[in-house]
Amino acid sequence: MRLSRAFIPTLKETPSEAQIVSHRLMLRAGLVRQHTAGIYNWLPMGARVLKNIEQIVREEQNDAGAQEIIMPTIQSGELWKESGRYDDYGPEMLRIKDRHDRDMLYGPTHEEVVTDIFRNNVLSYKDLPMNLYQIHWKFRDEVRPRFGVMRGREFLMKDAYSFDLTFEAAKHSYNQMFVAYLRTFARMGLKAIPMKADPGPIGGDMSHEFIVLAETGESAVYCHSAFLEKPIPLVVDYNSDLQEFVDIWTRDYAATDEEHDQAISKELGDKMIEARGIEVGHIFYFGQKYSDPMGAKVAGPDGEMVTPYMGSYGIGVSRLVGAIVEACHDDYGIIWPDTVAPYRVGLINLKVGAEETDKVCDKLYKDFSEGGLSALYDDRNERAGVKFSNMDLLGMPWQVIVGPKGLKNGTVELKRRATGERQELSLESVMSKLTAHHNAEKQSGAGG
């Protein structure tokens, strides 16, 4: 994309409503604009990041054996009366009447709908286990939306729902999602720590929140320093027993503010990390809570009808954009991890209109796109300083700077946004270096 043609409205000054750094930077870098309280427009840069994140989530869900579906945003109230939640859910649920005066609602979550799909279409234990997910917009009429997209009312969420014949099998489904989540967040360059969450009325220990550590996180969190060193599984056989791996990630202490035990802090001493965190995922097992009242049953091996055991697994996709900015920025702007960056490369032409620089930039721009490296080409007739600070604000992980000085020696400059490290390289080495990095990342599946 040529910057001269791109719709990227940047701001020098921060709009007064933005309090936290991710919100400020997302507005300043032109990712989003607020439509109304807690509801956002996603402009081209924001939309690209959102799509990248969505795709990583999708790939990892598919790898883990989940199948993508799309459920409606507007739901019938009748299903919620069956599960009993129509009365329980409260004003957070946006309720609507259609023209026939029927009770409808904008879905805040989809347990009822997915259970309805299941009971109407799945008849035999042979179809289990089954895990269905979607990546779709939800609406929860929060009392007080804030922090930009981190606590919006409308938000993009990946929600998966598993169905199993037995508790043991359900536990395996839970573990599959657990591992998939570790991989998903790692691929985005995030350190996400699973913390035991309030298990709710079902009890047990099968509920975890995945928390990204960030200075400006919304809540205080506590965890053992061992979490910073734990391995992310690069290659996973999701059919194998994952319990051992899950145990590694759950044996050390980690708790959110509400669950925290101050005594353990003392016990762990300097091994205890006290930090701020952002919840980006939440998985839980809830057994027959919905399948039972809604009458979802399959025929078991012996012909008896069995009510399946369920779990649900959420990732806040739009929230992740904010969380990544919270975790990856400096005084100059955003520092996108390679895997989610709106463009991989920011190409800066320092002297637009000069034959040499124009020619080299055109060639690089073409080579990047042919090599599968998305590039944002700053071809505007602006001063160098404007382009540098603008590209730093936008946060492309690599910058390729083409100016008359370097070209005299046949070189261009490659800058790593995260470290500020700069190298003078020939055109060929720039291409090969970026391509090599890109390929290495694809192979490992966990770049960043």
Next chain:
RNA sequence: CGGAGCGUAGCGCAGUCUGGUAGCGCACUACACUGGGGGUGUAGGGGUCGUGGGUUCAAAUCCCGCCGCUCCGACCA
């Protein structure tokens, strides 16, 4: 939902107390100079002052209603 505050050009703000021609900086347009970290100058364009009513010769300014947004608390992917 309790408490507090704010709505004036795309963004940041002044003007409101004490009523009298709607301003400043950035951004935007044009031209010139400049040209490796948000440069300089000149000339421009853009606002029914959130909205409805009231008081007044006269309302951004005073009074009343409504709408919207933000912040602090209790709640949440």
